[in-house]
Amino acid sequence: MKDRLVRTRVSVLLVTLGAALLVGVALVRNAVSDESTGASDRAKNEAILRELKPPPGTRVRLKKAEPAVESIDDLHERRIGYATDLEYEVARSVTSPHAVAELYARQLGGWSRHEEIISCEDSFGGQIPTPCKDLIIDVFRKGRSQISVNIDGFEGPRPWGYEVTIMQKATG
Numbered sequence: 356m357k358d359r360l361v362r363t364r365v366s367v368l369l370v371t372l373g374a375a376l377l378v379g380v381a382l383v384r385n386a387v388s389d390e391s392t393g394a395s396d397r398a399k400n401e402a403i404l405r406e407l408k409p410p411p412g413t414r415v416r417l418k419k420a421e422p423a424v425e426s427i428d429d430l431h432e433r434r435i436g437y438a439t440d441l442e443y444e445v446a447r448s449v450t451s452p453h454a455v456a457e458l459y460a461r462q463l464g465g466w467s468r469h470e471e472i473i474s475c476e477d478s479f480g481g482q483i484p485t486p487c488k489d490l491i492i493d494v495f496r497k498g499r500s501q502i503s504v505n506i507d508g509f510e511g512p513r514p515w516g517y518e519v520t521i522m523q524k525a526t527g
Contacts, residue, residue, distance in 0.1 A: 396437035396523035403500060403521050404439060407462055410455060412446025416516060423522055436499075436524040444516045452506035455517055456493050459504050466495040466502070499524045 397420055423438040449455065460468060471494050475487035493504040505518040 397439070399500065399523050400437065400439040400521040403502065404441070407459065407502075407519070409443055410445055410449045410458060412448060413443050415441055416444045417442040434525055436522045438520055438522040441519045441521075442516060443519065444514045449515070452517065456504055456506050459493065459495070459502070459519075463495045463497075463502065466497040468493065468495050470494070471503070499526065 400420065418439070418441050420437075420439040422434050423436040424432040425435045426432050445455070471492045473490040473492065475489050488507075490505065490507050493506070495502040495504075501520075501522045501524060503518075503520040503522070505520075507517075
């Protein structure tokens, strides 16, 4: 009887260890897959960026590339894609934000285009400045790729600027 109890406990232990090993392998495989997808998505973003030509005399003020995540709750988030964010400073010769938007629209002729409006309250939360203006962002999509052009940086004192975000949306 004692021998049978020991064998049962060993069997349960082996099944538990086997299940834990399978879960561990799956987690590692998913982590490796996320890393390789991130590298592939970053390369796609860089390829798109090489094709886009900003207005003459424009310089990159800030460039950041990282996984795009969405909060699920206070402790958890999920990866929704890979984003490359650029902040540009425009030359003095560029005087119209609409000229910048149209320049990108001409370059992205085969992409679908729409405007997204982000309300002032949503973008500032509880600290709403006065005056408060909604953000209007030109969004271009093709397959998993999305390019957002935010030209609202044209307001205020010089130097003026705008932002471009290139994103590869996660699948599934």
